[in-house]
Amino acid sequence: MQFHYAPNTISLATALALIETETDVDYVRVDFAKAEQTSPAYLAINPKGRVPALVTDHGILTETGALLDYVAALNPDKNLIPDDPYTAAQMREVMWYLGTTMHVNHAHKMRGHRWADQDASLRDMTAKVAETMGASCAYLQDKIAGPYVVGDAVSLADFYLFTLCTxxxxxxxxxxxxxxxxxxxxxxMTRPAVIKALEMGLFTKV
Incomplete structure (x- = not known):
């Protein structure tokens, strides 16, 4: 398999799951500084021009939630999805919030053109990011069972949450x-998978 990523993006969440599970995959960096995400070669892989993308023997998968579920399914022995149905739903509740709300809050800073064209609108969205991201943090405070998102064991939601917190x-x-x-x-930050991702340059700790 090939995993297409860019440093300091949401692709880190899937990369952490791949590293955690020791999944055999080739990491292919997409250089945003060179606009490689909009190149014909990459658009043939992911027409959305975004990361992550996972090339498998069965086809190409995109979208973080789907990729995390796929990695967990490939490695059931790693128990990244809780056995209890309610706990698994709690895990996904956090994941979907991260994907549909917190990530969108963050995107308003540099991706405002997705929603508006006027400079005043773009400036307003950028100015609002600290407030909306802070509100997301306050909400998530009450969703973490501790020490991990759904209790004593790491799950897919932990990789997702950690990524957005970077x-x-x-x-x-x-x-x-x-x-x-x-x-x-x-x-x-103490987990071997996170330490390895940092060493690989998949994200920068500020």
């Missing part, structure tokens, strides 16, 4: 203002 300094949010979230981030 963006907080750039969004003007101090994670220390949210002790439960900060403790989760510090715990994740």
């Amino acid at each position: 963006w907080l300094p750039g969004d003007g949010v101090n994670i220390a203002d949210y002790p439960t979230l900060s403790a989760h981030f510090d715990l994740m």
Whole structure:
């Protein structure tokens, strides 16, 4: 398999799951600085021009939630999805919130053109990011069972949450203002998969 990623993007969440499970995959960097995500070669892989994308023997998969579920399904022995149906639903509740709300909050900073054209609208969206990301952090404080998102064991939601928290300094949010979230981030930083991802240059710790 080939995993197409860009550093410091949402692709980190899937990369962490791949590393955690020791899945055999080739990592292919998409250089955003060179606009490789819009090149014909990459658009043939992902017409959306975004990362991540996972090339498998069966076809190409995109979208973080789908990729995380696929990695977990390939490695059932790693128990990245809780056995209990309700706990698994709680895990996905956090994941879907991250994907549909918090990630969108963050995207308003540099991707405002997806929603508006007027400069005043773009400036307003950018100015709002610290507030909306902070609100997401406050909400997530009460969703973490501890020490991981759904209890004592790491799950897919932890990789997802950690990834978005790496963006907080750039969004003007101090994670220390949210002790439960900060403790989760510090715990994740001790995991071998996260340490390896940092060494691989998949993200930058600010």
